[in-house]
Amino acid sequence: MSERIEDIAVKMVAGGKGLLAADESTATIKKRFDAISLVSTEESRRDYREMLFRSDDAMKKYISGVILYEETLFQKAADGTPFVDIIKAAGSIPGIKVDVGAKPLAGFPGETVTEGLDGLADRLAKYYDAGARFAKWRGVIAISDVLPTYGAIKANAHALARYAALCQQAGIVPIVEPEVLMDGEPGTQSLDRSEDVTRWTLQIVFQELAEARVKLEGMILKPSMVIDGKKARKASVEQVAERTVKVLKETVPSAVPGIAFLSGGQSTEEATAHLSAINSGHDLPWKVTFSYGRALQDSALKAWGGKAENVAAGQRAFTHRAEMNYLAAKGDWTKEREKAA
Ligand code: 5MM
Numbered sequence: 084m085s086e087r088i089e090d091i092a093v094k095m096v097a098g099g100k101g102l103l104a105a106d107e108s109t110a111t112i113k114k115r116f117d118a119i120s121l122v123s124t125e126e127s128r129r130d131y132r133e134m135l136f137r138s139d140d141a142m143k144k145y146i147s148g149v150i151l152y153e154e155t156l157f158q159k160a161a162d163g164t165p166f167v168d169i170i171k172a173a174g175s176i177p178g179i180k181v182d183v184g185a186k187p188l189a190g191f192p193g194e195t196v197t198e199g200l201d202g203l204a205d206r207l208a209k210y211y212d213a214g215a216r217f218a219k220w221r222g223v224i225a226i227s228d229v230l231p232t233y234g235a236i237k238a239n240a241h242a243l244a245r246y247a248a249l250c251q252q253a254g255i256v257p258i259v260e261p262e263v264l265m266d267g268e269p270g271t272q273s274l275d276r277s278e279d280v281t282r283w284t285l286q287i288v289f290q291e292l293a294e295a296r297v298k299l300e301g302m303i304l305k306p307s308m309v310i311d312g313k314k315a316r317k318a319s320v321e322q323v324a325e326r327t328v329k330v331l332k333e334t335v336p337s338a339v340p341g342i343a344f345l346s347g348g349q350s351t352e353e354a355t356a357h358l359s360a361i362n363s364g365h366d367l368p369w370k371v372t373f374s375y376g377r378a379l380q381d382s383a384l385k386a387w388g389g390k391a392e393n394v395a396a397g398q399r400a401f402t403h404r405a406e407m408n409y410l411a412a413k414g415d416w417t418k419e420r421e422k423a424a
Contacts, residue, residue: 085254088301089340091216092256095176095303096341096370099412100147102258103405104345104376105132106180106219108152115380121389125154133160133169134387135380138398138405142173145405150178150219150258150374157213167214178217178258179210181246185223194235197222200245207253217256219305220246221345224263224284226312228271231280233287240288244295251301258343258374260305261288265313265347272312278326281309285334299338305374306331307347308357320353324360328367337368344371346378351404352421354378355411363414372412379404 095102107115112131113123121127132155136142149170156179159165167177181203185195197220207218222239224231239261247257263281265272285306292299309326311318318326331342346354354375362371373379382404387397410416 086216088251088254088256091176092301092303092340095147095217095256096343096372097147099372099409100145101373101408101412102343103135103146103149103379104374105135105155105380106150106152107376108184115384116389119384119388127389128154129158129161131387132166134394134397135383135401136166136169138401139173141402141405142170142175145409146175148176148178148217150180152180156210156215171214176216177214178219179215181206181210181218182220188235188238191232191235193227193230194225194232195223196235196238197242200242203246203249204253207249207255211253211255215255217258217303218250219258219260221260221262224261224280226264226267226272226276226280236284236287240291243288244291244297247292247297247302248295251298256301256303258303258305259288259292260345261285262345262347263307265307265310267312269312269315274309274311274318274322274326277311278309278330281307282330282334285330289334289336299336300340302339304335304339304342305345306342307345313348320356320360323357327361328365335369339369341370341372343374346375349378351378351381355407355416358408359411359414359416362412373408375408379408
């Protein structure tokens, strides 16, 4: 019997586990590999992801699901085992990024709308057959002193809602990811501005989800934190946590089972510290965990460096980061635990 989307959603955010966002498109993974002077080929991408997915301890104890890029969903490890089977054997759930990227929004200079709705129902059926039980779509909201516009938020929220409805119809849990960027110029992205834009974005997203009849119990929200621009960050960990909790409580219905943050270019330790502060001392109606890409992978990628002899070192780095974020999802991370590990 097929599993109910409500049960899959609960499992994705249970017990301090979180999601590994390993869905970098071919262009993005190339950028990541450029940083370690590694050529991106189908084989090097396979080797890198195999190193992560075969980190047994991390996968079993800390990672509830993995967001894959289409190539990886259908890819096999070097010994011929499908990646989907490796992920499932660790008790983790395979997921799939289904958007085809943020494209310039006609009539709205500097803003984008995420595309990928055409033919999505057919693709979802194919992904379900391949083992995917959740999906991800990322809408990107630019921030400056004049952006975002209502038109751009509305267009992205509408696409997110159409995508979510199609996923649920296919038996797949949609991760709804409206990312408010944090690369505003100094002076244009204060904590107050980030709070206003994040609130406005989430209000419109949940309005669109309601209009599209998306079942809140069968989705996961993947938001950005309320944080000031990374070019001139002044906010303390506690301020980021307080403002983020405030905005989420104002906008996210308690019927949503879980919130899994993106890291958005925060340093690995910042992303962990913020998640832990959000989870400690706040009475939250949802599970709150991580769905990090860079903040889970950066140290592992460096330690691995594209070399077969460094697989164990890469896995150690990944396991450490995953454990720190698992502690953070329970509000139990401290600097001391970071150092002790
Ligand atoms: C892992 O990066 C994901 C894919 O990015 P592209 O589609 O641009 O290649 C990205 O969507 C990711 O899932 C989220 O943004 C969270 O990643 P970060 O690195 O912000 O935690």
